[in-house]
Amino acid sequence: MKNDASARPQASQTPARLSKGDFVTALRKQLQEAGKTGETSVDVRAATLHTDVGVYPARGHSMPTCCTVMYEEMLPGDEILLTPPGGKGPTLLVRYKLPR
Template sequence: MKNDAAVRPQANQAPVRLSKGDFVTGLRKLLQVAARAGETSVDVRAATLHTDVGVYPARGHSMPTCCTVMYEEMLPGDEILLTPPGGKGPALLVRYKLPR
């Protein structure tokens, strides 16, 4: 078994630019896991999603892209629980209704 610290780059390493697709995949996987567990909704915080997908906080992070994906993946019935100043930031919190 690999140690997470050995697999993930550290915050002081060169930045890794994450794509929109990386965040879409990560968010959809999170929603699928929650749906399989029988949840009726899941609250997703941008900082947590970004950390799950790639290093955050880190120099050259992709938080704006992460937040854009969170907004774009919203469907009717989903709700924004917390909007950071400017609309994009690690505090963004969205409740996604399940099943999708």
């Protein structure tokens, strides 16, 4: 059985800054996959999304960019379940309604 940890990038492999597009792609893929299973919503935590895209926590992380994307991808009916102090942080939790 393949170890999932080996599939994740190591700190030395992660660019200093991940792009906004990296997070958009990962979030939309997660929403699309949840929609295919017939779910009516999916909860996404910023720390989990960031880890899916690149190493977190790590020096030079891109958590502010990750959170910005999560907010910008919200549509009417989506809801913020948990807002971290300052609005951007690993505990940000958004429920996205499906289908999109």
